[in-house]
Amino acid sequence: MKSDSGSLRPIDAIERAHLKEPGDASHTMFRYEPEPDLRGLVERFWIPVWSVPPGHEAPQRVLQYPHCLFVITNTYARFYGVVSGLSTTTLTGNGWAVGVMCAPSAGHLLTGRSISEYTDAYVPIADVLGATGEPLVERVRAAMASEPAAPTAHGEAMAAYTDVLRGYLPVDEDGLLINAVVAFVERNPDVLRVAQVCAEFDLTERSLQRLVRRRVGLSPKWLIQRRRLQEAAQRLREQPSSLAEVAAVLGYADQAHFSRDFTRVTAVTPGEFAKTWAGGATPAS
Numbered sequence: 001m002k003s004d005s006g007s008l009r010p011i012d013a014i015e016r017a018h019l020k021e022p023g024d025a026s027h028t029m030f031r032y033e034p035e036p037d038l039r040g041l042v043e044r045f046w047i048p049v050w051s052v053p054p055g056h057e058a059p060q061r062v063l064q065y066p067h068c069l070f071v072i073t074n075t076y077a078r079f080y081g082v083v084s085g086l087s088t089t090t091l092t093g094n095g096w097a098v099g100v101m102c103a104p105s106a107g108h109l110l111t112g113r114s115i116s117e118y119t120d121a122y123v124p125i126a127d128v129l130g131a132t133g134e135p136l137v138e139r140v141r142a143a144m145a146s147e148p149a150a151p152t153a154h155g156e157a158m159a160a161y162t163d164v165l166r167g168y169l170p171v172d173e174d175g176l177l178i179n180a181v182v183a184f185v186e187r188n189p190d191v192l193r194v195a196q197v198c199a200e201f202d203l204t205e206r207s208l209q210r211l212v213r214r215r216v217g218l219s220p221k222w223l224i225q226r227r228r229l230q231e232a233a234q235r236l237r238e239q240p241s242s243l244a245e246v247a248a249v250l251g252y253a254d255q256a257h258f259s260r261d262f263t264r265v266t267a268v269t270p271g272e273f274a275k276t277w278a279g280g281a282t283p284a285s
Contacts, residue, residue: 008032008155016234019061019086019266022277026050026058026091030154035162040171040179041109043067043101045158049149050091058091063230063265066182066216066223068107068115070100070125070161074144077125077137081107081118082217085265096148098140098157100165104182105175108215109168119217132164177201178215181208185223189231192251194220225261232262236274243270 015029027050034042043065052058064087069080073095107115110128126133139160143153171179184200185191197220198208205220212220228250240246247258262270 008151008158016230017063017065019063019233019273024058026052027060028149030149032154032158034158037169038162038165039103040176041103041106041165041169042161043103045154045161046099046101047097047148047154047157048091048099049096051094052091054093056092060089060091061266062087062089063226063233065101065186065230066104066218066226068102068110068118070102071097072099072125072137072140072157073097074141077133077140078122079110079118079125079128080122081115081120084120084218084222086267096144098144098154098161100161103171103175104178104216105171106165106168107217109172109175114214114217116213116217129164132167136160136164174211174215178211181212181220182216182223185220186227189227190251191224192228194224197224229262229265232258232270233266233273236270237277239278240274243274246270 015031018029027048030047030049032045032047033039034044050058062083064083066082068082071078071080075095102110107118111118124133125137129136140157143156143160147153181197181201185197191197194205194208197203198205201208203211208220212218212223216223232246232250235246235249243259244255247255250258252258252261259270262268262273266273
């Protein structure tokens with residue numbers, strides 16, 4: 001990744017996983033593609049820059065994808081495993097973060113361990129990257145210090161990550177397989193059962209479970225449910241005519257089952273979530 005802003009490849013700002021409140025103007029989010037040779041290891045870079053008035057908070061709730069994260073700010077530098085429930089970060093004051101969404105292959109390559117050990121947890125970046133961790137943090141902070149919203153700052157910060165992460169290439173065979181499995185589940189809304197994934201990749205259910213557990217930290221069933229909940233949030237924001245329609249499109253046997261799943265993870269009912277985005281109007285059941 002060159003520091004020249006002309007080399008940056010921005011990504012569309014739409015993000016189904018981020019349960020951002022309507023009207024939340026607390027931050028600006030920048031997303032960029034990685035260099036082509038990193039695409040099997042890195043999904044994307046994401047850089048929020050925020051400004052929250054004194055005495056106020058801006059909670060950010062995310063139905064995280066099945067990807068580990070690196071996050072460097074001016075106050076902390078962490079490696080995160082996948083969050084099985086709802087991830088919440090509360091923004092205050094003025095700040096920025098430079099994050100890396102790793103490809104599913106990356107966690108094991110970076111840590112040398114089953115990524116299940118990091119599920120719902122985080123550790124200092126230096127615990128994962130060793131001697132390269134602290135210099136990376138210093139480079140990113142130096143790049144972002146003066147103008148955190150500037151494309152040149154973003155390019156320099158991403159270049160720091162890229163220089164380190166290239167050392168973990170190439171992606172191994174199981175890494176390429178888990179990348180393909182996750183992409184298949186995320187891109188095919190008609191995948192509702194683990195057996196469909198097994199059939200697509202000619203894997204036994206036990207082999208698939210071991211692969212996903214080792215490389216993502218959770219289960220194949222979780223992969224499917226997470227995609228369905230992300231899609232549910234996206235559809236609820238679009239003011240559906242009824243909650244029963246959303247449940248049916250997502251493949252739920254009934255609305256009650258859908259409501260239980262959505263409420264258990266997000267702590268709000270589908271009706272409440274849709275009402276917030278519709279300006280007070282509740283969709284029909």
